[in-house]
Amino acid sequence: MEEVDNIIIVSLRSIGCDIPDDVASIKAFSTDIVVDGAATALATINEKYKFPRRLPNEMSARFRICTNMANACKELGYADDIGYHQFLYSNESEVRKLFMWLVEKLPRESSDATAEPTGVSAVLNKAITDELEYRAEAPWTLPVAKRSGYARRVATIPGPTPKSPPTYVPHQQWEGLRGVHRLHASVVVIPAGAGDVTKPLSKELRKYYAGALPYLTAQPPVRQDVAPSILEKVSAEYTAAREWEEIWNKEGMDTGLSEAEFRDRKRQFVRSKMAEYVRSSALKGDGAGFGRNDADSFASFLDSFSDRGLRNAKGSRFTHAEKFQFTQDEGAAAAVADTEEELRKRREEELRALQERLDALSAEVDRMEHEIRNFNVNTSQLESNLREEKSASATKEALYRSKVKVFELLPEADKNIELLQGLVSTSTKRLVELATKWEAVRAPLVLEYRTLKESQDGRMTESRRKLAQIKEFRESMKQIAEEARIKDELYRQLTAEYEKMTKDINRSIYTRRILEIVKNIKKQREDIDKVLIETRALQKEINHTSDVLNRTFSATDELIFKDAKKDDACRRAYKYLASLHEHCNVLIADVENTGKLLNEIRDFEEKLEQLNQQNVLPNLERITADYIQVKKENQALSAKLSGRA
């Protein structure tokens, strides 16, 4: 029982009960402690149950408070009977039961929170701590993006002279923006390769680094740009390296080239691509295309310029002229109106002249078209002629050359033919000889080439296989890293949880206690089992003995009964036997009765013990005393009442 008591005491202390240190078990609980504990526990369970933690002196008030507390317990669902006497005249087991139930009911997590001390300064402190904690854990946000907090505030700072009435100057402040500038990076040069001692730098470069290159911090024109510039530079390099690695991993590895070769190839590819692009857009001068657009737009831009200038100049002249005419016309308007006939005539003339001109022009166009066609005809004919003539001349030339030779040789035809045939056959022979020689060289070379190629192929497949393996490894590496990261996270979480948990001492005590209890129970069960086995053995023995007895008796009975008819002594012996048996039976019954009685006695003793434990007597005394006190109080009250009346 002491484990339970310990747990209860610890729990009660943790919710703020004032239990003296020397109290170690519920047995030692005084009424005050019981009431205090119950009141605190009830308040913790639900705030609406507010009972004084110390009982007043007046008996009736005590009685009332205890009754209310009992009712509260009932409301919360306490199953057993409960009343004021549990508090006022407590006995150990009932109090234990009650507290076990109350401790069970205590809210677990919030026990700390509810146990907080209250008070203005404490609340303020707490608020400050909370806010600071929240700020520390929150990710950094742009001040302008902050939804809550003091993102932008207009602070007022006192004016310069403290004596004059404080003139407050509005001053805008952005939270967390002290020393913040707009990100502005400029190009910086970092000496490349200077850190690697193994590779010698060129003399000029070293000289430049040593003498001409300003310090990194002096390179940006504004001092506050130093950090962003370096950041920019480094991140650009980092990104480039990352990207390169990605490309290399994705495409480069498969090509089987070395990294430098692959880089070269890539560069060449990009260059040729760009060159092609430029060329094609240049070619597409009058088609649609990016380059043309640009060029065109630029040209048109220039044109528009010059046009505007011209148009303006022309325009001005034109407007001038128009103005001029207009004024003239105004003057001559009357004259023109008079000679309308003339005007028509003039128009007709004009029309005729134009018609003539049109006819002449169309005739000209026809002629031109005809000419063009003729020229086209000529060209196409000449072209095809040229082509044919060219091929013909080539063949004829060859023919001519051979014929010249033939004519040269004609005079001595037979001899020359023979000579030529001989020449042909010798040169053929020579050629065949050469071919044989070449074959002797060629065949092994081809064979060697093929063997080498084969081995190279073997190597290629091998390297490809290895590449695949490397890729696999990389993949698994990544996976493992990811796993490790997740596990780390988990570990951190668990540690955090664990740290939170260890603060709660109850748990370990609980577990230790529970384990002990379990151990005890096991031991007890073993004992019980042992006793049961013994009992069973005894029972068996008893049965056995009684059986033996029965059998012996019936055998003896039969034996003697046979002889009893003949022999007197035997008859007597039989009588003795019968009485002996009877007496024995009585004896056994007595023994059994005795056992039963003993059991009963033990039961009664236990009951007595229980009753004793409930300390009825002292309780009765206390109740009587309380009763007397209540009576006294009542009398005093009635006396007061009557005195008033």
Added chain:
Amino acid sequence: MPVEKLQAVALLEKDTNGDTMWTWVYPALDATWRELLQRKSGLEAASATVELPAFVYGRFADTYFYIVNLVTSPGAPEGETPSPAAPDSSDLPVLPRVTAFSLVLLAKEFHPEKYEAIARLCAAEYTTSKGNTVAVVQAYLNIFTLGRHGDFAEEQYDIRKSYLGASLKNVIQTFGLETILLYAALLLKKRVVVYADTLDTLYDFVRPLPLLVWHRQNWDSLRPYVSVNDSELADLAASGNFVAGFTDENIENHSDLYDVFVNVNTKSVSLAPHAQESLALGKVHKELATFLTQVAADEARSESAVVKAIAVRTGELLTKIRSLTDESGRVTYDSLKALELPPSSINFLWNVALSEAIAHP
């Protein structure tokens, strides 16, 4: 008769690991030719699914090429070296590392049958001598100087037979009335492109086309097998008028290259937009078209008779035009106009006169 028009002989081999390699050349091949022939031979592309063509011929620049392909170990899977001792291929056990090879001939003459025979002879020499190229040189030189080697004798191959190597009748029967477009295109020296998905069908339809203009006796315009490739297309464009065969359907998109496009697969003849005007059909064409189909439909007529009939008809047309020539031997547009024919016919006659180079501006 010696075969002096032979230019070169070469061997292209496909190894067991799938690489193709020029193993032997006589007397020489430049890089352009090597690249072109490697592409044409189909050795590289050949695989389990793509069949290796047995015989390929064509023309590039002013030279014809003839390629004979032989598979040496048909069953041997790639990458597995068949052991030389094993009798893997009964006919060609001698080239252990080669799955197939091409014997390439270059010549200045168009005669597929003759050069196929020479190429096969050389290839046979190569295999029977167990990969010794001396035997090939010997055969080549014999044919070059004497015109004879082994079973081959130059006299057996008449150039005239090669002209009738493929059936013109078949072409006319296939395209029916549309043949007139081909006829007109050839007569007017237009550029004709023929597309078929297989090489054999392509040859059947490309080769007979010059027969439509028999009177010219000109086979130089024939380019039986061209690939869609920058250098080949450039060479084609530079050659003026041509009849070119393609197995790559992308050629249809290069409409600037041709005037007439023949798709053997769909049996259709179409005109490029820019050639619509010059090949506009008139009454003359209609007559000619019916004439062509009638001639080809006549079962009794042999191939040569069909060609002859068409040539006679063409001759009549030309005589008619020539009859209008002036003292300089040329025809003027105005004299054609005097015939009082419909304008489309006059145009056609004028264009014919132009392409026959008897027109006077």
